[in-house]
Amino acid sequence: MKTRMTELLGVRYPIIQGGLQGLGRADLAAAVSDAGGLGLITAGCFDTCAELEAEILHARTLTDKPVGVNISIGTRRTMSDFLDCICDLGVGIIFTSGHNPESFVDRIKRFGMKWVHVVPAVRFAHKAQDLGADAVVVVGFEAGGHPGMDDVALSVLVRKASVELSIPVIAAGGISDGRSMIAALAWGAEGVQLGTRFVLTRESALHPIMKECLQQATEHDTIMIERSLRKSRRVLRTTQAEAVIALERDGATFEQLKHIIGGEAYLE
Amino acid sequence: MKTRMTELLGVRYPIIQGGLQGLGRADLAAAVSDAGGLGLITAGCFDTCAELEAEILHARTLTDKPVGVNISIGTRRTMSDFLDCICDLGVGIIFTSGHNPESFVDRIKRFGMKWVHVVPAVRFAHKAQDLGADAVVVVGFEAGGHPGMDDVALSVLVRKASVELSIPVIAAGGISDGRSMIAALAWGAEGVQLGTRFVLTRESALHPIMKECLQQATEHDTIMIERSLRKSRRVLRTTQAEAVIALERDGATFEQLKHIIGGEAYLE
Numbered sequence: 280m281k282t283r284m285t286e287l288l289g290v291r292y293p294i295i296q297g298g299l300q301g302l303g304r305a306d307l308a309a310a311v312s313d314a315g316g317l318g319l320i321t322a323g324c325f326d327t328c329a330e331l332e333a334e335i336l337h338a339r340t341l342t343d344k345p346v347g348v349n350i351s352i353g354t355r356r357t358m359s360d361f362l363d364c365i366c367d368l369g370v371g372i373i374f375t376s377g378h379n380p381e382s383f384v385d386r387i388k389r390f391g392m393k394w395v396h397v398v399p400a401v402r403f404a405h406k407a408q409d410l411g412a413d414a415v416v417v418v419g420f421e422a423g424g425h426p427g428m429d430d431v432a433l434s435v436l437v438r439k440a441s442v443e444l445s446i447p448v449i450a451a452g453g454i455s456d457g458r459s460m461i462a463a464l465a466w467g468a469e470g471v472q473l474g475t476r477f478v479l480t481r482e483s484a485l486h487p488i489m490k491e492c493l494q495q496a497t498e499h500d501t502i503m504i505e506r507s508l509r510k511s512r513r514v515l516r517t518t519q520a521e522a523v524i525a526l527e528r529d530g531a532t533f534e535q536l537k538h539i540i541g542g543e544a545y546l547e
Numbered sequence: 548m549k550t551r552m553t554e555l556l557g558v559r560y561p562i563i564q565g566g567l568q569g570l571g572r573a574d575l576a577a578a579v580s581d582a583g584g585l586g587l588i589t590a591g592c593f594d595t596c597a598e599l600e601a602e603i604l605h606a607r608t609l610t611d612k613p614v615g616v617n618i619s620i621g622t623r624r625t626m627s628d629f630l631d632c633i634c635d636l637g638v639g640i641i642f643t644s645g646h647n648p649e650s651f652v653d654r655i656k657r658f659g660m661k662w663v664h665v666v667p668a669v670r671f672a673h674k675a676q677d678l679g680a681d682a683v684v685v686v687g688f689e690a691g692g693h694p695g696m697d698d699v700a701l702s703v704l705v706r707k708a709s710v711e712l713s714i715p716v717i718a719a720g721g722i723s724d725g726r727s728m729i730a731a732l733a734w735g736a737e738g739v740q741l742g743t744r745f746v747l748t749r750e751s752a753l754h755p756i757m758k759e760c761l762q763q764a765t766e767h768d769t770i771m772i773e774r775s776l777r778k779s780r781r782v783l784r785t786t787q788a789e790a791v792i793a794l795e796r797d798g799a800t801f802e803q804l805k806h807i808i809g810g811e812a813y814l815e
Contacts, residue, residue, distance in 0.1 A: 466726055
């Protein structure tokens with residue numbers, strides 16, 4: 280199946296495994312790429328450039344297909360070092376997400392990487408296009424992880440973005456199977472990015488009990504946290520997530536919440 | 548184009564003009580039916596059975612195609628009288644929405660009407676099927692008007708409902724053109740119901756200035772009101788809507804809000 284996205288990224292199917300904090304490692308990314316999609320190694324999984332480098336080299340032993348790297352800008356200062364690292368390794372495809380990618384653009388372009396930026400709103404998609412992005416991933420309200428603050432469903436965002444932009448639009452959020460992929464293509468997207476669906480694969484390192492939990496979850500079992508911090512994160516509705524919401528209602532700061540959100544402490 | 552929905556309702560295209568408070572009148576409904584979709588006269592537009600009856604008879608002078616009636620259950624006591632009225636008139640297609648339709652089922656079935664119930668969640672779709680509905684309209688988070696309280700996007704609801712139910716599923720919410728209709732059919736829907744799109748037609752009685760306002764609006768220009776009342780209504784983000792939100796934050800009751808929501812008073 281051919282779209283401008285498959286041509287751009289040199290893959291067989293317009294299917295991307297999105298950045299996955301803690302889970303976007305070589306085994307998963309290489310398996311996706313080897314099967315004809317595009318797998319991404321998530322830089323945020325690693326503490327040092329040496330670790331990231333080892334993972335990229337490991338992926339290359341698993342497949343000869345392209346494997347990209349996802350960098351979440353602004354989460355840690357090391358992300359800029361990680362960019363240098365992947366430039367040196369000759370990684371051909373970079374996905375950026377999170378904050379303004381402006382300070383990354385020169386290096387990305389100098390090293391001739393294909394660059395896709397992930398955005399939760401059409402106005403940011405325009406900005407990415409203006410900065411020279413080769414494609415954008417547009418993330419809807421449905422998405423797990425970071426759906427943005429605007430609460431606009433994917434259908435609305437993709438219809439608008441694909442009409443207004445000249446670069447290919449990739450749809451993300453609630454895509455779970457071939458039918459939802461066809462729907463996204465009908466809206467005008469030229470590819471789809473999936474997160475949760477890939478978390479549930481055999482190649483994903485998530486604990487089997489958590490996979491089981493996610494598979495049992497219904498459409499009512501997610502909740503949005505970090506809204507009061509002007510972030511937004513769709514998570515499983517756990518005791519912990521409910522605790523975060525309660526603390527947010529009382530005006531908690533990110534400093535007060537991060538040990539819970541980060542998973543280092545558990546509330547019972 | 549054939550689906551189980553077009554067969555059931557005897558229409559050419561799987562396109563329904565949804566119930567529209569104040570606007571679902573004979574001119575619009577007959578135009579939609581005449582063009583091959585299904586138009587609905589909205590009972591809630593009228594104060595008396597005589598008025599509703601006159602409108603239905605007027606529609607029959609405008610088209611020989613089927614025109615249905617939408618009844619929003621529980622909004623007013625007269626709705627049950629309206630049901631008697633449309634039974635007497637031999638209306639062939641009824642759409643119910645709002646509250647539990649149980650007390651309406653006997654009459655609907657006795658008069659051999661095709662019955663479609665409108666629901667904002669999959670569990671209510673099951674209930675409607677169990678009560679004998681011939682089809683359901685599933686309304687997603689994207690919808691103008693009444694998207695329910697669950698904040699689940701249409702893609703998720705329709706994928707699930709169309710797998711679980713044996714009766715046809717009709718998708719509503721954010722459908723605006725042929726592309727979004729194709730997307731809904733890809734998810735497993737067998738038809739689409741549109742509201743706002745039909746509000747903008749020549750045949751709709753909405754004031755031209757309001758039509759212009761809606762056409763200029765972006766994806767950021769709607770807001771949800773009546774959440775604190777455990778209802779939910781997606782409306783244009785006006786000064787009035789912002790005022791309702793502010794009053795809700797202060798704990799206002801429906802009695803205190805209804806004169807603003809109903810449009811009888813204006814805040815400046």
